[in-house]
Amino acid sequence: MIFNKIIFLTLILIFTSSLAVKAQSDEDVEKVGEIFDNVLTQSSCYNWLHYLCKNIGHRIAGSPNGAAAVEYTRQMLDTIGCDNVWLQPVKVPYWTRGAVAECRIINSKTLGTLDLSVVALGYSAATNPVGISGEVIEVKSVSDLEKMDEAKVKGKIVFFNTPMDPTKISTFSAYGEAGHQRTSGPKKAAEKGAIAAIVRSLTLKADDVPHSGVTIFDEGKEIPAVGIGIQSAERLSALLKSESHTNVYLRLDCKKHKEQLTYNVIGEIKGSVEPEKIILIGGHIDSWDIGEGAHDDGAGCVQSMEVLHVFKRLRIKPRYTIRCVLFANEENGLKGGSTYAEEAKKKGEVHIAAIESDGGGHTPRGFGMDAVPELLKGAYSKAQKWREILAPYGFYELVTGGSGADIGPLKNQNVVLFGYRPDSQRYFDYHHTANDVFESVHKRELELGAGGIAGLVYLIDKYGF
Numbered sequence: 001m002i003f004n005k006i007i008f009l010t011l012i013l014i015f016t017s018s019l020a021v022k023a024q025s026d027e028d029v030e031k032v033g034e035i036f037d038n039v040l041t042q043s044s045c046y047n048w049l050h051y052l053c054k055n056i057g058h059r060i061a062g063s064p065n066g067a068a069a070v071e072y073t074r075q076m077l078d079t080i081g082c083d084n085v086w087l088q089p090v091k092v093p094y095w096t097r098g099a100v101a102e103c104r105i106i107n108s109k110t111l112g113t114l115d116l117s118v119v120a121l122g123y124s125a126a127t128n129p130v131g132i133s134g135e136v137i138e139v140k141s142v143s144d145l146e147k148m149d150e151a152k153v154k155g156k157i158v159f160f161n162t163p164m165d166p167t168k169i170s171t172f173s174a175y176g177e178a179g180h181q182r183t184s185g186p187k188k189a190a191e192k193g194a195i196a197a198i199v200r201s202l203t204l205k206a207d208d209v210p211h212s213g214v215t216i217f218d219e220g221k222e223i224p225a226v227g228i229g230i231q232s233a234e235r236l237s238a239l240l241k242s243e244s245h246t247n248v249y250l251r252l253d254c255k256k257h258k259e260q261l262t263y264n265v266i267g268e269i270k271g272s273v274e275p276e277k278i279i280l281i282g283g284h285i286d287s288w289d290i291g292e293g294a295h296d297d298g299a300g301c302v303q304s305m306e307v308l309h310v311f312k313r314l315r316i317k318p319r320y321t322i323r324c325v326l327f328a329n330e331e332n333g334l335k336g337g338s339t340y341a342e343e344a345k346k347k348g349e350v351h352i353a354a355i356e357s358d359g360g361g362h363t364p365r366g367f368g369m370d371a372v373p374e375l376l377k378g379a380y381s382k383a384q385k386w387r388e389i390l391a392p393y394g395f396y397e398l399v400t401g402g403s404g405a406d407i408g409p410l411k412n413q414n415v416v417l418f419g420y421r422p423d424s425q426r427y428f429d430y431h432h433t434a435n436d437v438f439e440s441v442h443k444r445e446l447e448l449g450a451g452g453i454a455g456l457v458y459l460i461d462k463y464g465f
């Protein structure tokens with residue numbers, strides 16, 4: 001009899017606790033729905049992006065435009081009623097591309113002179129003022145170059161022509177694989193005595209728009225280095241097959257300047273229960289110095305600001321502190337992210353989670369997750385439950401591996417990291433180009449992303465890790 005009673009009570013307990021779980025998840029579904037409804041009808045993020053792109057424009061860290069973007073976003077965070085808004089000083093390297101980027105084939109028997117579409121890579125050296133010319137050698141990869149005899153490379157212009165792999169469905173993965181030819185190829189060419197480097201643009205679009213991006217040299221050993229449009233790269237490659245001694249002329253007037261002072265822009269809503277614990281959301285305020293930095297990463301900045309704004313509009317009182325950080329210098333040094341993590345460690349700040357939006361403003365797909373191994377498994381299975389709540393809004397993916405470059409340094413401080421993952425198919429049409437302008441961002445897609453990040457923050461804040 002007693003045994004039956006125990007079974008009966010156990011069943012009641014299971015039934016009532018499953019009812020409680022159901023009620024809790026209904027409440028979450030309702031709240032996340034309310035967040036999306038509000039963002040899709042009341043958001044300011046598209047207007048903020050318009051101002052950043054059209055009134056300020058591109059904004060490499062340390063530049064006057066960069067300073068204007070810091071001040072504008074600081075004011076906006078203040079206006080929406082954050083509890084605290086401040087600027088965190090960050091020292092950054094500063095480089096300018098100048099006004100000239102000329103590149104042409106000069107001695108083709110069949111084509112004569114032919115202009116090539118190029119843009120200087122970040123940290124490229126200038127050529128001498130009248131330009132340089134040299135014979136081009138094409139390499140299929142950086143490791144190909146490494147195997148070559150120095151005598152074959154010395155005095156030449158090395159042309160890296162590895163395409164992004166079109167069979168990779170995520171273009172972020174394809175970019176990750178091909179990216180090293182831009183980041184380290186020119187340095188390897190310089191080490192073998194090359195006088196310049198030309199790098200195939202990292203895109204799958206078959207246009208002729210050249211892509212910039214950082215290339216890393218040893219101090220004082222910089223050579224001129226350019227990104228070349230895909231059509232120009234194909235033409236040059238085809239010509240090299242029939243005319244092996246093809247010469248190219250190149251003129252650039254880039255300049256490296258002394259270190260500059262800029263800032264991470266920070267705003268927060270204080271937690272109502274455990275204010276000393278922080279959930280961070282962010283993007284990077286700097287952009288390359290062409291285009292308007294709309295997708296990269298104006299979109300991520302305004303989405304992050306929007307999370308705080310929707311919490312304020314809906315009068316959500318978070319348990320933990322919700323902090324928006326717009327990082328400095330992601331594109332050419334990552335000093336904003338590293339400074340933030342160092343300061344957090346020094347102050348003993350506790351971050352529960354950090355979410356970065358730096359994959360563009362396209363339609364949502366989900367989130368990537370990262371953490372130290374002992375933390376990741378548990379956090380991932382918890383977040384899987386939240387995925388079901390966000391999936392109706394297009395947030396289907398939750399994958400491990402990859403978060404964001406600026407929040408990466410927080411990983412070893414036991415922080416669960418998330419990277420917002422929008423659809424990747426058109427991102428590299430714009431990335432680091434003159435085409436990354438306001439008009440390329442779709443208002444609704446931008447807002448859906450902001451809604452999903454806000455929904456995730458709401459769930460992390462409610463359940464923690």
Ligand SMILES: [Zn+2]
Pocket residue numbers: 284296297330358
């Ligand atoms: Zn970016």
